Amino acid sequence: MTATADAEAAENGLTPLADYLGSVLRRLRALPPLDLDLTQAYGNVLAEDVVAPHSFPAFDQAAVDGYAARWEDISGGGRGVGYVPAQSSRPGGRTVRLNVVGDLGAASWRPVRLTPGSCFSVAAGAPLPIGADVVVPVEWTDQGMAAVEIFRVPKRGYGVRRTGEEVAAGALLARSGTYVSPALVAVLAATGIGHVVVRPSPRVVIVATGDELVDVGRASQPGQVVDANSHALTAAAAEVGALAYRVGICDDDPEGLRGLLEDQTLRADLIITTGGTGTGPGDMVRRILSRREGSRAGPVTFTDVALYPGTALGFGTVGAEEVPVVCLPGDPGAAMIGFEVLARPAINLLAGAEPVFRPSVRAHLLETVSSPAGLREFRPAHVAERRGGGYTVQPLNGGPFTLSGLAEANGLLVLGERVTAAAAGSTVDVLLLDRRR
Template structure:
C-alpha cells in the first residue's frame, strides 16, 4: 500500500482505536455459564469442551444394506463369470453362493456368529455378526433370501463401521468458545450427551435518543429525522448472537433518560444508546451520563463516527455503549466496538470478525489520523486470494453498507491507497 503521513496526525489527540478497544474489553467478563438441555443449546456458546463419553458407534455395525459375510468366503466372487453390472467373463469360477442364515435389523440385539459359507442379511445400523468383516451391497448380489449369489467382492472392511470409528472415547467434538450449530447438536446427541454447559445469549437493549426523532412509517419533515438506528442496531445485535430488545425513541429529557436506563438494567446484559455522543448543545446523552461518572466518552481515531461512550449504569452496573446518531457511523461503531462486546459477553472465541488481505481494485483516499472502515465488496480470485472493490464511504457509509460484504480498513497513517495495493478487509458474514 502506498501510504503518506498526514502532518496533522502528530498533533491529533484522538485515542487510537486499538487502545480504546483494549480498555473497554478488559473491563468485561463473559456471562456466567448455565446447563441447558441439548435441544435448547443451539445458538449459544459452549462454556467448555465437550468430550465423547462413549464410542460412536457403540458396537461394530453395518453401514449399508446388504449381506454380512466373511471376506475369505467371497474373495473369489467376480473374478470370472458374468453379471450385467460388471460385464462378461469367459471361463473360471462362477459367482460365490452363500447360505443366508438370518436377518438382522437396526433393532437386533442378540449376538450372533458367522460360520464358514454363511452370511446374514443386514440393514444399515444393524449389529455386525461376530466373524464378519465385510458387508456386500445388495445390488452386487442376486438378492436371494435363503441363498444368495455374490457377483463381486468388496474390499475387506467395506460396508461396515467399527466401534468408535466415528467418535472415539475422550475425543473433543466441540470446543469451548464455539457457537452450537445443528451439526454439533447431532454429534453431541450421537455421543449420548443430553445437556451441555453454555453461556447464555446476551440480552441487549437498544435505545435511540433525540427530540428530532420520529418512528418509521412516515417521511420526515424539517426538524424531524426518521429513527433508523434502533431498528438497524437491533438487527445487528441479533446477527451477532444476542437477544435484542428495541425500546425505540427516548426524548432528550434528562430524568426520562435516567429512568428509562434504570428500568432496563433489570432485563439487560448490555444497553446500547445511539445519538447525543458529541459536544453540541443538544447532545444530552453525553451530558447526562458523563455527569454520573460511570460512563466515559472518548473521541476515538475512528472514521466515520469518532465519539463513543462506554461505562455502566444502575446498581447492577450493566455495561452501556453509546454510539453516534448518524446511521452509518452507528453501524460502524457497532461493528468495531459493540459486536466484540457481545461476543465477549457470550463467551465466543474469537471476538473479532475474520479478516483477509485483498487486492484493491480502485485508488482511494482516506482522512489522515483516523482509522477508516469503508464498506466494500470482497471476492475470491480464481487461483486464490481476494479482490476488494470500495463502496460509498464517509457521509454515504449507510448506502455503502447496504451492499457490502466486507469492511475495508485503512490505518491512521494512510491518506492514499493506490489501485493494486494490498489492504485489510473484515469479512461481514451476514447471509443474503
C-alpha cells in the same frame, strides 16, 4: 497502529482506536456459564471441555444395505474371486452363493452369530452378526431372500463400521470456547451427551434517543427523522448471536432516559444507545450519562476516537447492577460502523467467543481512494477472490454515504490514520462481513 499514528491522533485531541478498544474490552468479562439442554445450546460457546462418555458408533454395525458375511466365505478361502459382471454370471461366470439365515434391521437387538457359508440380510445401521467382517452391497447381488448370489466381492471390512471407529470413549470432542454448531450438536448427541455447559447468549437492549425521531413507516421531514438505528442495530446484534431486544425511541428527557435505562438493566447484559454522543445542545445522552450522581460508581465516559465515520463513542455502566452500556452516534452509517468497531467485539467477549474481531484479509485495491488524515476509516467494500489466489477489493460508498454502501458490502476496507490516499493496485486490509447468501 504505529507510534507516529498515535502521536498524530493525540495532536488532534483524539484517542487512537486501538488504545480505546483495549481500554474498553479489558473492562468486560464473559458471562457466567449455564448448564443447558443440548437442543438449546446451539449458537452458544462452550464454557468447558467436552469429553465423549461413550463410543460412536456404540456397536459394530452395517454401513450400507446388503448382506453381512465372512470375507473368507466370499473370497474363495483367500484365493479371491474378483469381479464378475452380473450379465456373465448366468452360464460360465464365477459367482459366490450363500444361505441367507435371517434379516437384521436398525432396531434388532438380539446377538446372532454367523456360521460358515451363511449370511444375514442387513439394513444400514443394523448391528453386525458376530463373525461378520464385510457387508456386500445389495446392488452387487441378485438380492436373494433364502439364498443370495454375489457377483462382486468387496474388500475385507467394506460396509462395516466398528465400535468407536469415529469417536472413542474418553476422546476430547470440543474445547472450551468452541462454537456449538449443528454438526457439533450431532456429535455430542451421538456420543450420549444431553447437556453442556456454555456461555449464555448475551441479552442486548437497543435504545434510540432523540426528540426528532419517529418510527418507521413514514418519510423523514424537517424536524422529524425516521429511526433506522434501533431496527438496524437489533438485527446486527442478532447476527452476532445475541438475544436482541429493541426498546424503541426515547425522547431527550433526562428523567425518562434515566428511568428507561434503570428498567432495562433488569433484563440486559449489554445496553446499546444511539444518538446524543456529541457536545451539541441537544446531545442529552452524553450530558446525562457522563454525570456522576452522588457516590454511584460507573459513569459512562465519552471519548473522541480517531474513527471515521463517527468519532464520539461512549462506554461505561449503568444501574445498581452496573450493566455495561455502549453509546453510539446518531447518524445511521456512523452507528453501524460504531457497532462493528465497539459493540460487536463487546458482545463476542460477553459470549466467550474467540476471536472477538471479524476475520480480515489483505486485498488488491481496484480503485484509488482518499481518506481523512488522522482518522482510521472503515469504508464499505466488495471483496472477491482472485483466480489463482488472493483477493481484490472494490470500494463502495463511504463517508456521509456509508449507510447505502453497507447495504451492498461484504467487507470493510480499513484505511489507517496516516493514509490520506490509497492508490489502485496497492494492498490494503479488509474486514470480512457475514453474509447469509
